Structure formats: C-alpha cells, structure tokens
Amino acid sequence: MPADDTVGRDPRPAPRGAGLTGTPALAGVPGAGTGPGDGAEAAAGSLAVPGPLARIAVLAGLGRTSDPGRLARPGRPSRPGRLPGASRFPGTSRLPALALRGKAPGAPVRRPPAARGRGSGTRAPRPPRGGGIRRRFEQARRTWDRPLTAYYLILGSSLLITVLGLVMVYSASMIKALELSLPGAYFFRKQLFAAGIGTALLLVASRMPAKLHRAFSYPLLVGTVFLMALVQVPGIGQSVNGNQNWLSVGGPFQLQPSEFGKLALILWGADLLARKQDKRLLSQWKHLLVPLVPVAFMLLGLIMLGGDMGTAIILTAILFGLLWLAGAPTRLFGGVLGLAGVVGFILIKTNENRLSRFSCVGAIDVGPNGECFQAVHGIYALASGGWFGSGLGASVEKWGQLPEPHTDFIFAVTGEELGLVGTLSVLALFAALGYAGIRVAGRTEDPFVRYAAGGVTTWITAQAVVNIGAVLGLLPIAGVPLPLFSYGGSALLPTMFAVGLLIAFARDDPAAKAALAMRQPVFSRKRAGVRWKTMRRRVKKRPSGER
DSSP, X not given: OOOOTTTTOOSSOOOTTGXXXXXXXXXXXXXXXXXXXXXXXXXXXXXXXXXXXXXHHHHHTTTSOSOGGGTSOTTOOOOTTOOTTOOSSTTOOSSHHHHTTTOOTTOOOOOOOOOOOTTSSSOOOOOOTXXXXXXXXXXXXXXXXXXXXXXXXXXXXXXXXXXHXXXXXXXXXXXXXXXXXXXXXXHHHHHHXXXXXXXXXXXXXXXXXXXXXXXXXXXXXXXXXXXXXXXXXTXXXXXXXXXEEEEEEETTEEXXXXXXXXXXXXXXXXXXXXXXXXXXXXXXXXXXXXXXXXXXXXXXXXXXXXXXXXXXXXXHHHHHHHHHHTXXXXXXXXXXXXXXXXXXXXXXXXXXXXXXXXXXXXXXXXXXXXXXXXXXXHHHHHHHHTTTOSOTTOOSTXXXXXXXXXXXXXXXXXXXXXXXXXXXXXXXXXXXXXXXXXXXXXXXXXXXXXXXXXXXXXXXXXXHHHHHHHHTTSSOOOOOOOTTTSXXXXXXXXXXXXHHHHHHXXXXXXXXXXXXXXXXXXXXXXXXXXXXXXXXXXXXXXXXXXX
16 A cells, blocks of 8 residues: 555644744655754755746755755754754745745645736725926936036026127117118127137136136236226226226227226135135134225225226125125124215215116106106017017117117117017026026135135126116116126126136036046046046057067
8 A cells, every 4th residue: 555645744734934943844844854864855855846846946045056965964963943954044944935835845836916906905006196297306406416517507508698699789789880870780790709709718717727817816906907097097098978987999999997807806806815714814804804895995996986886886796795705794794885885875976867867767757858768768678579579680679769779778679679588588597607606606615716706606697687677677777788798898808708717617626527527538538537447358469470
C-alpha cells in the first residue's frame, strides 16, 4: 500500500506568522526540522520544488545557489531563535516563506485581486485635483530659480527695450524732423548711431571684472565733475529748452555730462561703501555720510546751476538707494530725506516754471495760459490709442499737438500707436529688468556688486517711474527721458554701459558661471576648468610606418 503523503500534516491552514517562532507551520515541508542536519534537507527540498512554486522559491532566495550546504552546513548547530535557511534580516525568511501561507508543493498560487471598476464597492484612487496646474507651477518656479534667469532677463529686456525704442523714435520724430526742414530719418539715424556705440560699451562693460570697474570709477568721477563745471563757463556750455547742461562735441552732436554723473556716483559710491564695509566703519554715521553725501550734493549743485530739476531728482534717488543698501538707520535716512525735501521745496517755490508743472498734475484742461498743454495732450494720446492702438506711424498727436514726442513724451506716442498692449509690454520689460537687477544685488556676497547693482537698478527704475508718471498725469513733468527708449545719445550711452555692468555681475555669480561654462565649446570648457568624462579610451598614437 503506498505511503500516505498527508501523514503528519495539519489539514487546517497554518496561521499567518506561525513559522516565525516554532515549527508547527513547517510540518508539511520536507526537511523543516530543527536539528543540525535539517537545514541541508530543507534546502534540497526547496530546490526540488516543481512548477510555479519554484519561481517563488527562487525569488525568496532558495534558488540563488546550487550548494545546499550554503544555507545550512552539516555539523553546524543552528542559532537559537532562527530557522535554518532563514534570512539574516528581521521580518524576512527564505524557507519559511513557503509555509507562512500554508501552501503545499504544487498548490496554485493565489494572486491579488485586480482593481475593480465603479460598479464594485472599492474605488480606484483618483489623481489629486489641480495636479496639472501644480506641476506647471513647479516647473515654472524651477525655471525661474535657475542661475541664468537674471542674466537672460537683463540681456533680453534691455535689448527689446532698445529695439522697440528705435522703432518708436523713428515713428515719433519723423514729423518733428520735417518741421525743422530735416530728413525724416534724421533723429532715427542719430539714435541708431548712439545705439551702436552704446552696444560696444555694453559689451566692454559686460567683460570687465569688478576690480577694473572699481578702478574706473575714480577717473570717471573726476572727468564728469570737470565737464559739469565746464558747462557753466560762458561761451562753452549750451542751453537747450532753458537748461544749460550741454556741451558741443562737434557738428550736430551734443553731450550732457550730467547723465554720466549718475553712473559716476553709482560706481564711486559703491566702491567707497564697499571699502568701508570691509573695515566695518559703516556702523558709524560719519563714515556712512562722509564723503558720499557731500560729493553727491556737489554734483546736485552743478546740475541745479544749469536748471535741470529732473536730473537732480534722479541723482537724489540714487543717493537714497545707496544709503538704503548700506543699512542707514531710519533716523539718519529720514534726516537726509527731510533735508532734500526742504531744499527741493525751496527750489520749486522760487521758480514759476517748476511751480506750474506741479499744478498740472492730474489736469484735464490746458489752462487759461496753456501751461498744461503738454500734460493734457499726453493724456489725449493715451486715450485715443485704445486696446491695440491706431497703428504704427498713425499717431495724430505727434503732428504738432504734443511737444517733445520723441523724447520726454515718447511713451504717449507709444500708447497712441500701439495701444494699451504696447504700453503694458513696455512696463513689463522695465519690471523684468528691475527684478533682475534686484536679484543680482540680493544674491551676491561681494559688497561692491551689491551696491553697484542696487544703484543701477534704482537709477533705471526711478527714471522710468518719473517719466511714465508724468505722461500719465500722476507726477509733475520733470523733463527726464525714458531709459533706453527715448531719443538722446547722452542718456543712452551711460545707461547701456550700466546695463553691461549688470550683465557682468550676473555672469560673475558662481552658479551662473558654472552654467555658462557647461554651454561653451569643448576647448572653452577646458580653459574654464571644467572637467568632462568621456566613454572613449585614449589610444596612443602609433608611428607613421606602423599599422
């Protein structure tokens, strides 16, 4: 009679986890004893498991070796509390993995049930709401936080503002040139020539190291002061629109030294504050103010001698920006601001022309004497543009109704020809440039870079706000051009040099420098010190006659 293979086997299924502490759950598995030699039998029995169960045994670790003695060698006592052939990691085992489920050799393997549909009691997990929007937001945030974001924002926004400014200068100045019996593209050609020189200055400034910028600040300041003093000499300086702030360079070209005074104050003041910060002297108010404030007041005095109130306002904003970045106390900052306010009030009160400009803020009528003619027609130009404008070159206000359409009020002509979309685009470009400058100033550890980048950002942002605010009727007309946009070579050249300064600072950031080195050619990468790994093996060159 054949032997019954079910003898000694419990017909009831073994409880889960019963094979971890004792041997009742292993009763039906061949060689599942606890003696010294039982481990080899268990391994041999486990390797002989046929069918799909053998695959499970291989995955559980039983079929990883063909040597049964590797699991439990004869003559070696098994450790207490550990089954032969079990894994060394707690909570896992090799041999008892078959007996934990109470399955006999050859028994069918039960697979987990598949996910049911809507008709069953369980529902499939739904994706989180707004997953696509969150994913896009995270991608945009990671893109925005890349090290080259500030570099591309400065380069792209300044380039777009300059190109759009050239187009609008050509459109807005054509009628003015014909009124003066000049060719229609006269002002455009001069602006294009200045933009070419400014591009060269931008490239030079973007490649200059910070040490060279610091060394260049002192001769720039001395030369600017000399030229600003030379303007006030009778017979040398020239007056334009009542302001004597110009020098004749030769032919139709003129130079306004006060525009270079903004750049000189920024570079010199940044170097001064950086050297004092290295010596830890900025905590004393006398080192914070002297000689920065006296030199700034000297420049303001030379500017006000020529009657240029708008440039004086921008220079004052630059001074306050440098003091703010240097960490001036609130009392000290408020004292300087109050002193500047008192001086400005006296200068405005004693001049009828300046006082009338303040009375035109928010005006909707030209007035009895026509003192608000320019401000009101600027509003007319913006209002007639609508959403998308009347078309490029189709402005009506530039036909003698709007004074200075290609300089101070070029934003009004832009609103009339390109509409609200065009003006908002210009505002967005200036906002991007300002944000990039603040980002460069905030992420650097070099004090000179922080002060210089903050000063340039304050300069461009404050001048744009004053110009656009005057066109919108929210601020008095100060007579300052829109940076990089309005006609004027004297204003364009130092501004483009300042933009090149920001580009140089953005490139000098360690993360941006590494990212730029990754995009350079191979020979440039080796020069930049970036090592590259390659899968190619180096083969020694053979002599020419050897094959």
